[in-house]
Amino acid sequence: MRAFLGLGSNLGDRAYYLGEAVSALNRSSITILSKSRVYETEPWGVLDQPPYWNQVIEVETSLSPLDLLHVCQEIEQRLGRVRKEHWGSRTIDIDLLIYDNVVSASKELTLPHPYLEVREFVMAPLREIAPNLLLPSGRPISQVFGEGKVYPL
Numbered sequence: 001m002r003a004f005l006g007l008g009s010n011l012g013d014r015a016y017y018l019g020e021a022v023s024a025l026n027r028s029s030i031t032i033l034s035k036s037r038v039y040e041t042e043p044w045g046v047l048d049q050p051p052y053w054n055q056v057i058e059v060e061t062s063l064s065p066l067d068l069l070h071v072c073q074e075i076e077q078r079l080g081r082v083r084k085e086h087w088g089s090r091t092i093d094i095d096l097l098i099y100d101n102v103v104s105a106s107k108e109l110t111l112p113h114p115y116l117e118v119r120e121f122v123m124a125p126l127r128e129i130a131p132n133l134l135l136p137s138g139r140p141i142s143q144v145f146g147e148g149k150v151y152p153l
């Protein structure tokens with residue numbers, strides 16, 4: 001199945017953390033189909049934190065949504081992610097944005113990602129690699145812009 005993952009980092013060597021996360025995802029059960037450019041983005045939600053670097057990748061995977069989530073969380077742990085405040089700074093964050101047409105609303109995994117369409121740090125890289133995507137809301141991605149300024153590196 002195809003899925004889109006959102007990567008973000010705003011602590012430490014952001015390029016290192018994004019690069020390590022992408023290469024850690026390129027494993028037996030996950031094939032990376034495409035990667036967006038990296039974008040420097042203004043913090044969303046909690047504003048007084050360092051700017052992020054964000055990227056979106058498209059993958060093909062045989063993993064279930066939950067197993068894919070757990071792989072992402074394992075990579076976050078390995079890259080030293082420490083959860084302090086919600087939406088706070090982190091070395092690396094890997095979110096499941098979209099997984100095929102799956103809609104799930106469990107606390108552990110909500111799909112599509114609940115903030116997908118309101119975050120320009122997600123929409124800009126996603127629009128770059130999937131310009132004809134029809135969003136879960138039914139709107140074409142070319143017509144949907146989230147909040148926040150983004151600057152492609």
Ligand SMILES: Nc1ncnc2c1ncn2[C@@H]1O[C@H](COP(=O)(O)OP(=O)(O)OP(=O)(O)O)[C@@H](O)[C@H]1O
Pocket residue numbers: 069083086087088093094095096097107108109110111112113114115
């Ligand atoms: N689509 C999803 N992708 C990633 N995590 C999810 C998703 N849906 C629910 N979660 C749950 O959200 C919990 C908190 O994740 P995390 O701390 O990364 O949130 P955040 O990245 O700070 O905020 P946000 O989820 O708004 O991006 C995780 O333990 C995970 O189980």
Ligand SMILES: Nc1nc2c(c(=O)[nH]1)N=C(CO)CN2
Pocket residue numbers: 007008009041042043044045046052054087088093121148
């Ligand atoms: N620019 C930007 N802002 C954020 C980000 C992020 O990845 N990029 N992640 C958050 C929590 O997931 C909260 N705010």
